[in-house]
Amino acid sequence: MEARLRVRRFDPESGDGARYQSYALEVPSYATVLDTLLQIRDDLDGSLALRCSCRSAICGSCAMRINGQARLACKTKVLALAPDGEEITVEPMGNMPVIKDLVTDMASFWSKVKAIGPWLQPVGPSPKREYLVPQETTRDLTEVMACIMCGACVSDCATLETELGLGKDPDATFLGPAALAKAYRFVADPRDGADGQRLLALSRAEGIWDCTRCNICVEVCPKGVAPLEQILALRRKAIEAGYEENLGARHTLEFEKTVRESAWL
Amino acid sequence: MKYAFWPGCSVPRQGTPELRISAVAVCQKLGIELEELSYAPCTGSGILQGKDLLLADTLNASTFAIAEVMELPLMTICSTCQGVLSQANKRMRDKPGHLAQVNQALAQQDMEYSGKVEVKHLVWVLVEDYGLDRLKAAVVKPLAGLRVAPFYGCYIVRPSAALGFAEHPERKDSLERVIAALGAEVVDFRGKNLCCGYPLVGVNDETSAAMVGNHTSEAKEKGADCMATPCPLCHMNLDGVQPAAAEQRSERIGLPILHLTQLMGLALGIAPPDLGFDRHAVSVKGVLEKLGY
Numbered sequence: 166m167e168a169r170l171r172v173r174r175f176d177p178e179s180g181d182g183a184r185y186q187s188y189a190l191e192v193p194s195y196a197t198v199l200d201t202l203l204q205i206r207d208d209l210d211g212s213l214a215l216r217c218s219c220r221s222a223i224c225g226s227c228a229m230r231i232n233g234q235a236r237l238a239c240k241t242k243v244l245a246l247a248p249d250g251e252e253i254t255v256e257p258m259g260n261m262p263v264i265k266d267l268v269t270d271m272a273s274f275w276s277k278v279k280a281i282g283p284w285l286q287p288v289g290p291s292p293k294r295e296y297l298v299p300q301e302t303t304r305d306l307t308e309v310m311a312c313i314m315c316g317a318c319v320s321d322c323a324t325l326e327t328e329l330g331l332g333k334d335p336d337a338t339f340l341g342p343a344a345l346a347k348a349y350r351f352v353a354d355p356r357d358g359a360d361g362q363r364l365l366a367l368s369r370a371e372g373i374w375d376c377t378r379c380n381i382c383v384e385v386c387p388k389g390v391a392p393l394e395q396i397l398a399l400r401r402k403a404i405e406a407g408y409e410e411n412l413g414a415r416h417t418l419e420f421e422k423t424v425r426e427s428a429w430l
Numbered sequence: 431m432k433y434a435f436w437p438g439c440s441v442p443r444q445g446t447p448e449l450r451i452s453a454v455a456v457c458q459k460l461g462i463e464l465e466e467l468s469y470a471p472c473t474g475s476g477i478l479q480g481k482d483l484l485l486a487d488t489l490n491a492s493t494f495a496i497a498e499v500m501e502l503p504l505m506t507i508c509s510t511c512q513g514v515l516s517q518a519n520k521r522m523r524d525k526p527g528h529l530a531q532v533n534q535a536l537a538q539q540d541m542e543y544s545g546k547v548e549v550k551h552l553v554w555v556l557v558e559d560y561g562l563d564r565l566k567a568a569v570v571k572p573l574a575g576l577r578v579a580p581f582y583g584c585y586i587v588r589p590s591a592a593l594g595f596a597e598h599p600e601r602k603d604s605l606e607r608v609i610a611a612l613g614a615e616v617v618d619f620r621g622k623n624l625c626c627g628y629p630l631v632g633v634n635d636e637t638s639a640a641m642v643g644n645h646t647s648e649a650k651e652k653g654a655d656c657m658a659t660p661c662p663l664c665h666m667n668l669d670g671v672q673p674a675a676a677e678q679r680s681e682r683i684g685l686p687i688l689h690l691t692q693l694m695g696l697a698l699g700i701a702p703p704d705l706g707f708d709r710h711a712v713s714v715k716g717v718l719e720k721l722g723y
Binding site: 324 | 475480481485489589632637
């Protein structure tokens with residue numbers, strides 16, 4: 166079958182702005198968008214830059230905007246998006262600077278993940294043998310542990326897009342769905358002892374309360390991490406732990422009080 | 431056609447009484463019978479879910495339980511209510527243990543929910559149950575020449591897994607279909623299913639206003655005369671915060687924001703004074719003039 170891709174091209178060395186280039190090529194009916202891009206690079210245009218590694222939706226390298234939505238190119242079938250041979254638009258992820266063509270600079274993404282302290286911080290003496298974790302708790306963590314850090318949720322995050330649009334320094338913007346989901350992974354881990362510090366830090370500006378709950382992260386995540394659900398779980402834990410001195414928590418508590426009193430706002 | 435009617439917080443003392451007034455008026459014109467729920471608590475609006483999920487789902491299960499006793503499908507006129515109710519329904523259907531826990535709480539008020547009630551926003555009712563041909567036939571004053579930008583907001587489009595899009599693909603563009611059936615021209619724009627910014631009001635007003643500014647300005651640039659939304663919360667932000675958003679951008683916007691039911695009312699021949707436009711922050715005068723009022 167024929168695949169038709171319209172690819173956003175950008176080469177900083179050319180001195181020109183971004184442009185769109187269309188390609189048409191024969192691919193097998195089972196081809197993914199990534200297969201098609203690699204075939205373009207191999208056969209038609211060796212200058213096309215993209216990131217990929219495992220080609221199996223495990224490594225998280227090939228997230229890009231396909232028909233306006235962040236997806237893994239290796240998990241997106243051409244046929245599914247273009248059953249009648251429609252042209253598919255392929256662009257780099259949003260909310261991050263473009264280095265070249267489909268390759269983005271993920272520095273801010275990683276600095277936010279690092280900011281939440283993404284490692285276990287146990288307190289007290291180490292157990293003599295392995296840590297025993299109740300099965301129920303592990304089940305609660307399976308969604309967040311499935312995250313492959315592809316950046317799709319951050320690419321399409323509405324709060325982040327709006328704040329970057331206001332000209333804010335990327336490192337001073339909303340922590341974003343990936344870092345917050347990762348934070349829940351540690352807050353909910355019974356082996357971690359730093360919940361208090363974590364929840365206090367996450368309750369500050371540009372943390373859990375700045376999410377606008379638009380559900381885009383849930384929709385675009387290729388691994389079912391459901392970042393918004395983890396952000397809501399963090400909000401519940403932060404309030405439970407008493408971190409109420411912020412606008413988001415106060416608003417939520419006031420809302421709850423009114424609903425409990427009258428069942429209405 | 432009869433539905434258990436869930437007015438949400440569009441009740442008179444709340445934010446958007448004009449939504450309820452116009453919704454009841456258009457349903458009457460169309461012969462869609464509404465039986466109001468005797469008691470129905472707030473859905474939690476996605477806010478309560480960030481404090482007490484069981485309480486939120488129990489409140490929503492009580493709404494479903496009442497509709498179940500009425501033996502009627504449930505109809506909403508608010509995208510947020512629709513989304514929150516749909517998500518609660520999905521949680522209870524997917525996890526029988528969760529439904530059992532909710533029913534335990536409901537039992538204290540002699541209520542029980544089976545998990546089976548269907549809940550539909552009016553815009554879905556029009557497309558799926560009423561029929562667009564029938565709607566077209568009911569139009570007495572086609573909105574010819576009026577350029578309308580649809581604004582879905584979030585809850586009626588995401589997460590799609592909770593909203594029945596797989597079984598009802600027509601829901602994805604239901605708003606455009608209804609606007610076109612009224613005789614108006616649909617103005618497509620990127621922001622139509624992005625966040626209006628309402629959930630950030632009082633938490634991050636700068637970002638919230640920027641969202642309003644981005645969407646209204648984009649729609650206006652695309653040539654829209656007005657925007658129509660099936661969500662009262664989107665309406666409150668896009669209309670009420672628009673002057674602040676314009677100031678933030680240092681530009682004039684002045685884009686009238688209509689509830690979908692108000693737009694329908696105009697096409698169905700309901701007099702503008704009966705549609706509650708006097709409550710809007712941004713004047714709808716331009717829209718009415720274009721339609722010859």
